[in-house]
Amino acid sequence: MRGLRRAEGVRAGSRPWSRLSTALALDVGSMRTRAWVPDRGLIVDAPTTTQSHAGVSGPVTRGKITDVAGASRMLQQLLIGRFGRFPQLEYVVATTPVLYRESDRIDLRAAVEFLQPCAVITIDGVKAAAIGAKIDLIRPLLVIDLGARLSEIALLANGSVIDARRVSYGTADLGQSGTVDSLVEHVRGMVTGLLRQDCGPLVVDALDRGPLVVGGGAARPAITYQLSKQLSCIAQPAPAAYTVALRGASAVADAVRRHPGLPLS
Numbered sequence: 001m002r003g004l005r006r007a008e009g010v011r012a013g014s015r016p017w018s019r020l021s022t023a024l025a026l027d028v029g030s031m032r033t034r035a036w037v038p039d040r041g042l043i044v045d046a047p048t049t050t051q052s053h054a055g056v057s058g059p060v061t062r063g064k065i066t067d068v069a070g071a072s073r074m075l076q077q078l079l080i081g082r083f084g085r086f087p088q089l090e091y092v093v094a095t096t097p098v099l100y101r102e103s104d105r106i107d108l109r110a111a112v113e114f115l116q117p118c119a120v121i122t123i124d125g126v127k128a129a130a131i132g133a134k135i136d137l138i139r140p141l142l143v144i145d146l147g148a149r150l151s152e153i154a155l156l157a158n159g160s161v162i163d164a165r166r167v168s169y170g171t172a173d174l175g176q177s178g179t180v181d182s183l184v185e186h187v188r189g190m191v192t193g194l195l196r197q198d199c200g201p202l203v204v205d206a207l208d209r210g211p212l213v214v215g216g217g218a219a220r221p222a223i224t225y226q227l228s229k230q231l232s233c234i235a236q237p238a239p240a241a242y243t244v245a246l247r248g249a250s251a252v253a254d255a256v257r258r259h260p261g262l263p264l265s
Contacts, residue, residue: 023091023253027246030060030149036246038254050074062168063097063150071111089117093253095125095245098152098164125245126154129214132248133238142206146217148172153190165190171216184226210234214241
């Protein structure tokens with residue numbers, strides 16, 4: 001099943017398995033970093049920035065970690081202050097942009113290695129969002145994720161990401177070099193691209209069902225209205241769209257923590 005990947009043994013020997021161990025859901029975005037703990041909820045919501053001798057900088061560019069050491073330093077500052085000394089973690093479940101490369105996953109795992117989890121699981125943010133919104137993943141579903149610096153669409157069916165597209169353009173570009181119309185046009189172009197693929201009939205079914213819109217763009221009525229108009233469907237903003245993917249990742253973290261033998265692929 002596409003969308004979930006597990007990396008075992010991240011310093012696993014130094015952390016014994018225990019019922020007292022916890023799980024952590026993490027979303028390291030271009031503009032904001034958020035963390036969620038099952039049964040506790042949101043514990044971190046802060047800008048994705050790090051301080052160095054050169055000043056304040058962002059370790060993530062268009063969804064990709066470009067400064068692993070800086071990202072790790074930022075996460076230590078954000079998490080240790082809330083957990084106290086290093087927590088005993090069984091799992092870290094981290095959302096990633098769709099079409100994330102394996103080298104990017106390696107960088108993400110390196111950034112959280114200081115937590116010494118027994119395993120790091122990465123999940124496509126679009127799939128995590130559908131889980132967080134408690135949407136049926138068997139029927140065809142189109143997820144439109146409008147982030148600050150990255151916009152993505154993905155077709156899901158039977159619990160898997162069937163096909164996806166993304167562009168390096170997001171809500172943070174609006175008012176600078178872009179407009180709502182240009183953002184919607186990017187989305188329309190990506191949907192058109194999917195319609196031309198073998199999965200086209202499933203895309204039609206997903207459009208009839210109504211796309212799920214997540215990310216910061218889902219909170220802007222002008223964007224969802226234009227999406228509905230241009231795609232000739234009803235675009236459905238996810239509830240609490242900023243954190244819906246994180247909630248989905250948390251649900252995965254909790255499920256795997258409670259059922260360690262749960263298959264992920």
